[in-house]
Amino acid sequence: MKLLRVGAPGEERPAVRTDDGRLLDLSGVTPDIDGVFLSCGGVDRARAAVAAGELPELDADGLRIGPPVTRPGKIVCVGLNYRDHAAETGAPIPARPVVFMKDPGTVVGPYDEVLIPRGSVKTDWEVELAVVIGQRARYLDGPDAAHEVIAGYAVSHDVSEREFQLEYSPQWDLGKSCETFNPLGPWLVTADEVADPQNLGLRLSVNGVKRQDGNTRDMIFPVAHLVAYLSRYMVLEPGDVINTGTPAGVALGLPGTPYLRPGDTVEPEIDGLGGQRQTFAPA
Incomplete structure (x- = not known):
């Protein structure tokens, strides 16, 4: 799975990029892609939400792509x-x-x-x-x-x-x-x-x-x-x-x-x- 964060600096929202290039909004699954998401089953929840077709599609036109994880600890x-x-x-x-x-x-x-x-x-x-x-x-x-x-x-x-x-x-x-x-x-x-x-x-x-x-x-x-x-x-x-x-x-x-x-x-x-x-x- 390809995880990313989109939006203006400091206002990024989590998303998934599908194999056919669409962006799906992960905001209903997690507030961000961070250490808590990665360590507490967030990837599995995101994968399940994608498979179930539960995630709304984002309009990618003109949408900034930020770093894929929030500011790391180190x-x-x-x-x-x-x-x-x-x-x-x-x-x-x-x-x-x-x-x-x-x-x-x-x-x-x-x-x-x-x-x-x-x-x-x-x-x-x-x-x-x-x-x-x-x-x-x-x-x-x-x-x-x-x-x-x-x-x-x-x-x-x-x-x-x-x-x-x-x-x-x-x-x-x-x-x-x-x-x-x-x-x-x-x-x-x-x-x-x-x-x-x-x-x-x-x-x-x-x-x-x-x-x-x-x-x-x-x-x-x-x-x-x-x-x-x-x-x-x-x-x-x-x-x-x-x-x-x-x-x-x-x-x-x-x-x-x-x-x-x-x-x-x-x-x-x-x-x-x-x-x-x-x-x-x-x-």
């Missing part, structure tokens, strides 16, 4: 998780996942404007597979247990400012947490509809030029390993988001390739999870 990110990306940045293959946090306030809709920070000269793109947690997870006993706590998957654009990230602080937060720096969606595809999260093509183009073209099978640390690993060091709550890394093709790894400037358009997409489109503007 965004956990994994860096250098594709061998080709580590190689292009000159970094060694990590022996353990490289983990950092991103401000949850960065989450915006998949077609919303993204703001280039004041003083930025190195705003960069990164298409990533996002994992959305559906059940509280702590000290999981390996990858099999990790599958049980995943609600679903979405396209994530982990926008980064490389000068802020790598030159202004020994930690990466400054370059990862600028406003609007995490477009998410267009929808949350429930885990039962993703046959193999380790075989999804990821692509991203800038102004119509393809820059990234990878596959999740090339991850150094697979999705289930990451979820189990992270649960050893933090409690993962329903609605939390994990950005699982990006393949090669970012501006940082392409000498001579210009970083993003106002007016540029970026289009990330992942097989089966949909696509995004953002135009960049000055903050």
Whole structure:
């Protein structure tokens, strides 16, 4: 099932996208798509309501698509998780996942404007597979247990400012947490509809030029390993988001390739999870 939230920022309503492209209003089932909905049987109730034909159809014309889950409690990110990306940045293959946090306030809709920070000269793109947690997870006993706590998957654009990230602080937060720096969606595809999260093509183009073209099978640390690993060091709550890394093709790894400037358009997409489109503007 494809779950999404539609409407103006701060006024989104929950919805379902059907296989034939219609939008159905979920407001009668849940007030929002959040941790409570994901962890307390909301997906099953929504699926039953769709099957019973109980949900009214929404007019999609001109309707903004917001992030598919409400503001997460945390965004956990994994860096250098594709061998080709580590190689292009000159970094060694990590022996353990490289983990950092991103401000949850960065989450915006998949077609919303993204703001280039004041003083930025190195705003960069990164298409990533996002994992959305559906059940509280702590000290999981390996990858099999990790599958049980995943609600679903979405396209994530982990926008980064490389000068802020790598030159202004020994930690990466400054370059990862600028406003609007995490477009998410267009929808949350429930885990039962993703046959193999380790075989999804990821692509991203800038102004119509393809820059990234990878596959999740090339991850150094697979999705289930990451979820189990992270649960050893933090409690993962329903609605939390994990950005699982990006393949090669970012501006940082392409000498001579210009970083993003106002007016540029970026289009990330992942097989089966949909696509995004953002135009960049000055903050």
